[in-house]
Amino acid sequence: MRSLLMTLLLIIVAVMIYSEVTGGEDGMNRQLEQSGHHMGDGIRRMSP
Incomplete structure (x- = not known):
């Protein structure tokens, strides 16, 4: 039972860290x- 609880807590922490890294204003x-x-603007400014 203790190992199951530890595993669930580890998974929850991993999901929260992933969410914070990928989301948000600076994610x-x-x-x-x-x-x-920026790349799209650079391509549009190119002249053939």
Whole structure:
């Protein structure tokens, strides 16, 4: 029973850490979105 509780707590902590890293204002998803906009702007400014 104790090992089951420890396992569940570890999984919950891992999910919370993942959520904080990928979400939020400074998360990876936001940084990827900004990088995509920057690359798109650079491509639009190129002249053939």
